[in-house]
Structure formats: C-alpha cells, structure tokens
Amino acid sequence: MDRVRILKLVLWSSCGLAFAATVRRLLFGLGSTTALSDGIPWGLWEGFNVLGGVALAAGGFVLTCAVYVLGKEEFKPLVRPTVLTAFLGYTSAVVGLVINLGLPWNIWYPTIYWQFHSVLFEVAWCVMLYSTVLALEFLPVPLESTSRLAGVRRFLVKYRLVLVILGIMLSTLHQSALGTLFVIMPHRLDPLWYSPILPILFLMSAVALAPMVITLEWLVIHYLYKRQVEVHLLSKLCRCTAFVLGGYLVVRMADLMLRGSLPALFEGTWESGFFIVEIVTSAVVPIILFSHRSTRGTVAGLAAGSISGVIGFVFNRLNVGVIAMIRATQSSYFPAWTEIAISIGVISGAILVFLYVVERFNVWQNRPEDEEAFPHRIPRFDPIASVWLGDPVAAGFKRYSLGFIMAAAVGFSFLSF
Helix, strand or coil, rough: CCHHHHHHHHHHHHHHHHHHHHHHHHHCCHHCCCCCCCCCCCCCHHHHHHHHHHHHCCHHHHHHHHHHCCCCHHHHHHHHHHHHHHHHHHHHHHHHHHHHHHHHHHCCCHCCCCCCCCCHHHHHHHHHHHHHHHHHHHHHHHCCCCCCHHHHHHHHCHHHHHHHHHHHHHHHHHHHHHCCCCCCCCCCCCCCCCCCCHHHHHHHHHHHHHHHHHHHHHHHHHHCCCCCCCHHHHHHHHHHHHHHHHHHHHHHHHHHHCCHHHHHCCCCCCCHHHHHHHHHHHHCCCCCCCCCCCHCHHHHHHHHHHHHHHHHHHHHHHHCCCCCHHHCCCCCCCCCHHHHHHHHHHHHHHHHHHHHHHCCCCCCCCCCCCCCHCCCCCEEEECCCECCCCHHHHHHHHHHHHHHHHHHHHHHHCCCC
C-alpha cells in the first residue's frame, strides 16, 4: 500500500534524525541538546513525551475496565489495538524519561533505593508494574501463532480479569500522582493551572482523553489499510466521552471560581490566551461535536472532535509541565531543534512498532493486507517489461534504511562535536 510505505519512510527518517540528536545528547549531556535552564528544568521531553505520553496511553485501563469489569462487550473489538497502543505509549514515555535524565544509566535506582515520601518513587514503580501488566495482557495475541506456549496463553487468558484490575489500580495511582508532582509548587505555576486538586484533574482528563485517542487511532489505521470504519461503535464511545468531558469542564471552572483565580482568565495575558485555547480544544469543541448524533455519526465529526481533544489535552500537559512556569520563574524557554527531533523520533519509533505488530499478528479479526508483511508471496513482475520488481521485504528494508541513514547524516551535519 503506497500510503503505508510513504508513512513508514517518513517515520524511519524521523528516527534517523532523532538518532543523531540522541547520540549528541548522550555524549555531551543535556546542555548541548536542550534549551533547559535552572528555571525551566522540565522541557518538551518531560511535558510531551512523559506527561503527555502517559495521558495518551490511558485508553488501556479505561477500555479494559469498560469491557471486562463493566461488561460492555460491544467494545471488545477495540481492546487489542488499544492495549498495544497503551503499552507502546508507556514504553515511549520511559524512553523519553531516560533521555531526559541527567544520569540516564541510573534509571534503575528506584528498584533498590526506596523513597516512600517521594511522588516520583510511586510513579516510577507504578509505570514499571503497569508496563509489565500491559505486556502480559497483550502477550496472548502473538502467542496465537505458536503452539509451544499454548499453556502460557491459556493461563494469561484465564486470569485476564486479575491483570485488568491490577492495571486499573496502577493507572489510577500514577495518572493522579503525575498531578501531585505539581501540588508542591504553588509559587512556580500560574494560578490558572495550579490547583490543590491537580491529581483529580489529571485523572479525569486522562479518562476523558482515552476514548478520543482510541477513536483517532482507529480512524487513522483504517484509513492507512483501507478498512471500513465501524462508525456506530466509535459513535457510542464518543457519546460517553461528551459526558466525561462535561464533568471535567464543570470541575475545572468551579475550581477556578473557588480559588478566586477566575478573574485571571480575563486579564488579556498570553497565559489567559493559552488557557482559553486549551479549554476550547480539549473540552468545548469535542463536547459540541460528540453531543449531536449528526456529527458524531460521521467520520469527519469523529475525526474533528478526537483531533481537537487530543491536541487540547497534550497542550494541557505542556502548559502545566512547562509553559505555566515561565512567568513565575522569570525564565524563557523554546525547545531546541534537537529536543523536537528526539520527541518526534520517539513517537515515530512507537508507531513503527505498532504497524509491524498489526501487520503480523491478529490485532484485528483479520490482518491488513500489506505485502511487506508477508515475504512468501509470488514475486511481482512489471506488467509491460516482465521484469521482477524484487522481494517486498528486501525492497522495504533498502528503502527504509536509506531514509534512516540519510536523515541521520543530515542531523549529524547540523551538530558540532
């Protein structure tokens, strides 16, 4: 499929550019590849890859809770790709965290140095455990293709509910704990974003974001592989999202009123402008589109509402983690191109793994027909010259490796060593 090959080429090229920037970061430290400072120690990698990545991966515990705990069996076809997306989302967040740490080789320290009074300690353990749970939840899918480990697969399927409950517990803990990180810094955050109920707001926003991520992922993958979209299923999912978003919006505005921070919304500062954009994109637009059957019953309406919500909540994490601290700390920050390249590269790598898995295992009921996923096909010949066009797997490897190497070369050419 041409659209899939083009996307893979772009993704591999992004990974190549990120590879060059990562080499520079690991060899010469954060100062050589970031625009971070003492006033803004958490930048794009933390706000987007970690805070945003964990929020975007919330679909795993939300959907499995709906299907296996609440008994919403109609959404069961969405479970496998959603769990895979959640696992890759957490893996991406961990990779981003490793790159963001000053001493990345010490990331394993929380396993032996226990700090019971540290919120980051809780987040570290919850992320480690939940990533393991997600891997075990998805493991029965690749095990379908082998009979040697049939007993392992039966065991995991039999105790799936236990894994789901563990996943819900761990996700609830660390999704809210990420908000707790900012509760201790009331003088560093702008009043429009600081709140003593940040843990609750982080958890509610993650639950509201999950269905929109699932919907957007479903629409994109169906477009790439030319599959028919189950609009009726996604429409039901987004209808529930409108109620959750409504509750989130009410709590968010009530919190501003009770803290006396609502007047700051009308001061005309760039912070108030950012806040309005965030609220409109994350909640208002999706609520309007998902509340009406005429809009949520169309692919365009589902796509518009989901894209708006995803952008809005990622913007929220960036606002809380980075932007809301700029004025309070009298600092300035704009990410270096290497920060942007690494962020995009990490996400690109996760998407490539997702495409690889869906093409080779039964993530859907039927695998997408991509010839690069099936090497044992009859060779293709040019219809006019009768020339063999080459093995699909070998041709794909050459194409993507060339894109990776060329992008890495361009990246290295912009770096000074």
